[in-house]
Every structure is written in C-alpha cells, then in structure tokens.
Amino acid sequence: MSAHRPFSPQTNTMARPGVDVGPSHILGEWSPGIAGPLTIISAGMHGNEPAGVLALRRILSYLQDNQVQIAGRFVAMAGNLTALGVGLRYLDRDLNRQWDRASVERLGREGPRGYAEDIEQLELLQDFEQLTRHHLGMVNLLDLHTMSAKGVPFIVTCDTPDSTSLANQLLLPGIVGLEKAIPGTTLEHFLAQGYRAVAVEGGQHQDPRAVDLLEACAWMMLIATGIVTEDQVPDLQAKRQTLLDESHDQPQHVTVRYRHGVHPEDGFAMLPGYKNLQPVRRGEVLARDRSGDIVAPQDGWIVLPLYQKAGNDGFFIGV
Numbered sequence: 001m002s003a004h005r006p007f008s009p010q011t012n013t014m015a016r017p018g019v020d021v022g023p024s025h026i027l028g029e030w031s032p033g034i035a036g037p038l039t040i041i042s043a044g045m046h047g048n049e050p051a052g053v054l055a056l057r058r059i060l061s062y063l064q065d066n067q068v069q070i071a072g073r074f075v076a077m078a079g080n081l082t083a084l085g086v087g088l089r090y091l092d093r094d095l096n097r098q099w100d101r102a103s104v105e106r107l108g109r110e111g112p113r114g115y116a117e118d119i120e121q122l123e124l125l126q127d128f129e130q131l132t133r134h135h136l137g138m139v140n141l142l143d144l145h146t147m148s149a150k151g152v153p154f155i156v157t158c159d160t161p162d163s164t165s166l167a168n169q170l171l172l173p174g175i176v177g178l179e180k181a182i183p184g185t186t187l188e189h190f191l192a193q194g195y196r197a198v199a200v201e202g203g204q205h206q207d208p209r210a211v212d213l214l215e216a217c218a219w220m221m222l223i224a225t226g227i228v229t230e231d232q233v234p235d236l237q238a239k240r241q242t243l244l245d246e247s248h249d250q251p252q253h254v255t256v257r258y259r260h261g262v263h264p265e266d267g268f269a270m271l272p273g274y275k276n277l278q279p280v281r282r283g284e285v286l287a288r289d290r291s292g293d294i295v296a297p298q299d300g301w302i303v304l305p306l307y308q309k310a311g312n313d314g315f316f317i318g319v
C-alpha cells in the first residue's frame with residue numbers, strides 16, 4: 001500500500017537509528033465495536049522524533065494485553081514512515097509544514113510532486129478520511145512531538161475554550177499562538193476540519209524520559225476525551241506526577257509574540273544552553289548568524305530554541 005521511494009544516504013548524514021514502523025500509518029487501534037468518542041493520537045510527523053511512536057506502542061500493548069474495555073475508538077498513527085525508518089526529521093520537505101489549505105488542495109488536485117513527504121501526506125489524508133468517514137461526533141486529535149532543546153514540555157493549543165479546556169486536562173503548560181506562527185502544521189489542517197486538536201512537545205528527541213512523558217500525556221488525552229476511565233489507566237497517580245513535576249514553577253499559559261525564522265544560508269546558531277521556556281530579557285544575545293548577533297526583541301519566555309540542523313524556526317518569544 002505504500003509507495004515510499006528508497007532512502008538515499010546522501011540526503012543527510014545526520015541520521016540517527018530509526019524506528020521501523022512498517023508500511024502502514026495506522027500503528028494500531030482499539031475499540032469494543034460500539035459507538036462512542038473517536039480519539040486519534042499521532043506521532044512521528046518528524047522522523048527524528050521516535051519517542052511518540054514508542055509511547056503509543058506501550059499504550060496499545062497495555063490495552064491489548066489487558067483487554068481493556070474502552071468506550072468508542074482509539075487509533076494510534078505514525079506520520080513520516082520513511083523518515084522515521086532512518087531517524088531523519090524529513091527527507092525532502094518538512095511534513096509538518098505543508099498542511100495549510102492551499103497545499104492540501106494542491107496535493108489533492110495535482111498529486112505528489114515527487115517529494116517523499118507528498119506521498120506520506122497523501123496517504124495520511126486518505127487514512128484520516130477513512131477513519132472519520134462514518135463517525136458522527138467530534139473527532140479528537142493529539143499530535144505527539146519532541147524538541148531539539150532541553151526544557152519544559154508543553155501543549156500547543158489555540159485560543160478557543162474547547163482547545164484550552166482540553167489542554168488543561170493534559171497537565172502541561174499551554175502555549176497559544178504557535179499554530180499561527182508556524183504555518184502548515186497538522187493542527188492548522190485538523191482544526192479547520194472541525195477536530196478538537198492539540199499537539200504536545202514532550203521533551204528532548206533522544207531523552208528516554210520523553211517516552212514516559214508522551215505516554216503519560218496520551219493517557220490523559222484518553223481520559224479527557226472519554227475513551228478510558230481513570231481506573232483503567234495503569235499507575236495513574238505516577239503518570240500525573242510525571243507531568244506535574246515537569247512544569248512545576250513554570251508559566252502555565254504562554255502566548256507567542258515573536259518568531260525568528262531562519263533559512264539554511266543564514267548560518268543560524270543558537271548560543272549554547274538555552275532551554276525551552278527559559279526567561280529572556282530584551283536585548284539579550286540569543287543566537288548568531290552571518291549578519292551578527294541576534295537579540296531578544298522583548299522580555300519573555302524563549303520557546304523551541306533550535307538546536308538541530310534541519311528546521312526554519314530559530315526560536316519564538318512568548319509572554
């Protein structure tokens with residue numbers, strides 16, 4: 001069913017060991033076969049972020065091993081299969097930057113342009129369409145990610161009561177405005193489709209704790225959306241504490257006010273040591289590029305400082 005083209009090792013020499021997710025974007029699903037909520041949790045839209053896939057596998061195994069009688073339907077999905085297999089953020093194009101309306105419509109009209117990520121996206125669109133076709137109620141989506149920087153994990157949410165209440169139940173700080181500052185993310189598309197959708201940045205890419213964090217967050221999503229009851233979650237208190245410990249003494253709501261975009265030719269490099277949601281002062285030198293020092297334009301919290309080669313968001317400032 002998959003038409004992924006073979007990976008060319010010249011594409012990027014920064015590959016880390018990947019995770020084999022097989023040929024299907026559907027990692028697994030669990031449903032008692034009776035009507036109820038539909039909650040989809042996706043991971044690996046960026047192929048260098050395997051933690052979410054590992055977290056979803058744990059949850060699927062637990063549900064299956066214990067034959068948990070959930071309500072409705074839970075579906076676990078993997079995003080960029082080819083990139084996950086080789087441990088790269090992407091092969092040709094960032095899969096989490098091409099979900100704006102114009103790109104999705106062009107893909108439907110003209111088909112893939114020969115980029116690996118166009119094929120991935122087309123398959124995902126078809127899978128989502130099939131999964132939701134006969135579902136009458138709200139579709140819930142949580143998209144799992146990890147960061148290149150150290151620092152506090154957080155929920156990416158938009159400024160609607162529904163989205164905010166969902167984010168609050170996931171027990172991590174909520175950041176509003178990233179979905180506007182970063183065009184073309186999955187959130188933009190699925191919110192426009194009427195889904196109740198949030199994303200989570202759950203720790204650093206290769207940190208084993210990121211798997212625990214994302215697993216805990218995904219269980220909270222299953223509780224919040226009515227798929228499982230609290231007593232069906234293994235070690236619920238420990239999972240809650242895992243999340244609460246991460247954001248202790250941190251701002252719980254941050255609104256993004258500034259984005260520093262970068263191009264590969266800029267030679268952008270963050271100064272070492274910045275962590276996600278660290279406070280910064282106006283005028284503080286945060287990074288350098290070919291034009292010189294890059295300073296914080298205002299006081300605030302630094303969000304997603306870029307410490308990897310691939311990516312075009314240098315950092316954000318929130319308040």
Ligand SMILES: [Zn+2]
Pocket residue numbers: 045046049096145146
């Ligand atoms: Zn990501």
